[in-house]
Amino acid sequence: MRPLVFALLLVAQQSLVGTAHAACTLDKVETITTPGFTIDTKDDHQVVEDTINKIKYGLFCENQPSNVDGIDRWFKIPVKSVGIRTPIGSGFLEALGKTSTLKAAASPSSLTNPCIANVGSLTDLTSTSATDAKLDVVFSNKEEDTDGKLSVRVPSDDSLTPLQLAEWVVFVGAFFNEAKNAAALFKQIKSAYECHTGNMKHLKNPPHAYWVQYQKTGDEKHYQFLTNAYEKNMLADAGATNNTKEAPSPDTDIDKFQSAVEDAEAVFDQTELTKDGKKISEWLENFGYKDAPNSKAAFLKQREIYRKDGYRNKNGNSNFPEFALVRPDLVLQDFISILEPEYNKSYTATWLWKLGSTTESTTIIGPDNYDCKAPWMATVPTCSPRTDFTGETDNKSKGSGKDSEKDSTSEGNDKEKKSGSGRTGKIVGGIIGAIVLIALGFVAMHYYNRHRQQTRLRGLSAGGYGESIGLQNASSYNRV
Numbered sequence: 281m282r283p284l285v286f287a288l289l290l291v292a293q294q295s296l297v298g299t300a301h302a303a304c305t306l307d308k309v310e311t312i313t314t315p316g317f318t319i320d321t322k323d324d325h326q327v328v329e330d331t332i333n334k335i336k337y338g339l340f341c342e343n344q345p346s347n348v349d350g351i352d353r354w355f356k357i358p359v360k361s362v363g364i365r366t367p368i369g370s371g372f373l374e375a376l377g378k379t380s381t382l383k384a385a386a387s388p389s390s391l392t393n394p395c396i397a398n399v400g401s402l403t404d405l406t407s408t409s410a411t412d413a414k415l416d417v418v419f420s421n422k423e424e425d426t427d428g429k430l431s432v433r434v435p436s437d438d439s440l441t442p443l444q445l446a447e448w449v450v451f452v453g454a455f456f457n458e459a460k461n462a463a464a465l466f467k468q469i470k471s472a473y474e475c476h477t478g479n480m481k482h483l484k485n486p487p488h489a490y491w492v493q494y495q496k497t498g499d500e501k502h503y504q505f506l507t508n509a510y511e512k513n514m515l516a517d518a519g520a521t522n523n524t525k526e527a528p529s530p531d532t533d534i535d536k537f538q539s540a541v542e543d544a545e546a547v548f549d550q551t552e553l554t555k556d557g558k559k560i561s562e563w564l565e566n567f568g569y570k571d572a573p574n575s576k577a578a579f580l581k582q583r584e585i586y587r588k589d590g591y592r593n594k595n596g597n598s599n600f601p602e603f604a605l606v607r608p609d610l611v612l613q614d615f616i617s618i619l620e621p622e623y624n625k626s627y628t629a630t631w632l633w634k635l636g637s638t639t640e641s642t643t644i645i646g647p648d649n650y651d652c653k654a655p656w657m658a659t660v661p662t663c664s665p666r667t668d669f670t671g672e673t674d675n676k677s678k679g680s681g682k683d684s685e686k687d688s689t690s691e692g693n694d695k696e697k698k699s700g701s702g703r704t705g706k707i708v709g710g711i712i713g714a715i716v717l718i719a720l721g722f723v724a725m726h727y728y729n730r731h732r733q734q735t736r737l738r739g740l741s742a743g744g745y746g747e748s749i750g751l752q753n754a755s756s757y758n759r760v
């Protein structure tokens with residue numbers, strides 16, 4: 281009797297599994313930001329179209345449909361073995377909880393994703409073909425003939441806004457038959473982003489800020505404002521005004537640049553800087569500032585110059601093009617934390633760091649600040665809408681230049697900068713004094729240890745996806 285029941289159960293179970301497999305439900309999702317792709321779900325396949333590059337990918341679970349025309353490349357999903365030639369691919373995988381499918385990459389050692397179990401074991405796609413590596417798909421930012429039918433493009437398109445770019449997580453999710461999960465994650469990202477942006481709409485005195493870059497081509501020096509959709513929207517959404525001011529033209533005219541940038545309270549820099557430990561001097565030299573402390577420009581006196589490569593792997597490669605582009609809600613909060621530090625005083629910027637400090641403090645990615653079992657890439661903190669934040673309480677020295685000397689001695693230490701340099705911080709500190717300080721000390725140390733590991737980076741060699749390559753070819757994949 282018993283064996284028979286058991287056998288019957290077994291048969292029943294197997295047929296259930298079999299049915300589930302064959303049926304393979306494909307998620308029905310719709311895009312919401314006009315991101316440059318569409319997903320059309322049919323009974324037995326899905327057409328995912330890259331409308332920017334006009335490529336149609338056909339996705340199926342069981343058997344490739346034979347009666348469907350116009351598909352450029354077919355993929356059996358879920359894909360299990362993934363290669364990437366663009367760092368954002370790693371960010372999408374991490375956000376989707378699929379980092380373990382990553383088997384190959386162009387220049388693996390330049391990847392910063394701390395959840396790649398063994399970077400050394402990844403196949404290097406610069407020397408091995410996708411077919412030889414037995415991959416199911418390779419995510420690239422341009423057509424790679426060597427990847428043939430396995431190649432899938434994800435954008436490197438400067439015309440995309442931060443949210444449009446991030447919605448591509450749904451595109452990548454479709455290859456795992458998890459478009460619906462991906463869409464749910466993106467919805468949260470979008471909602472948090474729009475909430476924080478909305479909270480910046482009531483500033484009484486919106487800050488002026490520019491995203492700049494110095495480039496030398498041959499003998500010609502270029503001084504640029506970056507005004508692509510990503511940079512423009514990110515600054516504006518963080519509350520900055522006049523970031524859409526015409527870029528100085530011609531961009532070889534240093535005087536025009538200096539006068540255009542003069543009203544900035546903060547400058548975000550994307551220049552390739554190589555003199556580790558002396559990057560601020562290098563920056564000032566590049567942009568022709570000889571007497572910064574006496575400059576008319578407030579941002580120079582305050583040394584409010586920031587860069588986005590403050591979160592790195594041990595080799596010095598920036599994490600920004602990998603994780604940040606996937607989480608614009610967090611990047612936005614990084615920008616807000618600099619432009620409006622009073623908005624959320626417990627927020628510590630992840631990617632942005634202050635170039636104008638006395639030390640070059642950056643954070644090395646590791647277990648202290650990234651838990652692969654509870655990854656913050658896949659967790660979106662909620663944001664409450666508010667209309668009361670006018671940015672006026674901080675009385676930050678917009679243009680006054682008064683605090684500059686004090687700042688330049690203490691700002692090397694992020695902790696001091698966060699806890700005590702604003703005027704409110706000082707008043708509160710003075711009144712409540714020691715009690716709060718002790719309590720805060722414990723909290724801060726705890727938070728701090730978890731979140732940031734201050735390191736002085738010297739003699740770094742940036743290669744692969746890191747700042748040197750990415751920043752040089754800002755238009756290719758490291759545009760931000």
Ligand SMILES: *[C@@H]1O[C@H](CO)[C@@H](O)[C@H](O)[C@H]1NC(C)=O
Nearest residue numbers: 486488521522523525526543
């Ligand atoms: C923006 O810049 C222009 C000059 O480029 C200036 O006339 C205008 O007053 C500025 N607007 C604000 C709100 O600062």
Ligand SMILES: *[C@@H]1O[C@H](CO)[C@@H](O)[C@H](O)[C@H]1NC(C)=O
Nearest residue numbers: 624626627628661662663664
């Ligand atoms: C402020 O930042 C902290 C730390 O990142 C975060 O946990 C919290 O949700 C933020 N608060 C608001 C209102 O956004």
Ligand SMILES: *[C@@H]1O[C@H](CO)[C@@H](O)[C@H](O)[C@H]1NC(C)=O
Nearest residue numbers: 672673674675676703704707
């Ligand atoms: C900020 O500055 C304004 C005018 O300069 C002043 O009236 C106000 O009291 C200051 N607020 C704080 C919190 O210091």
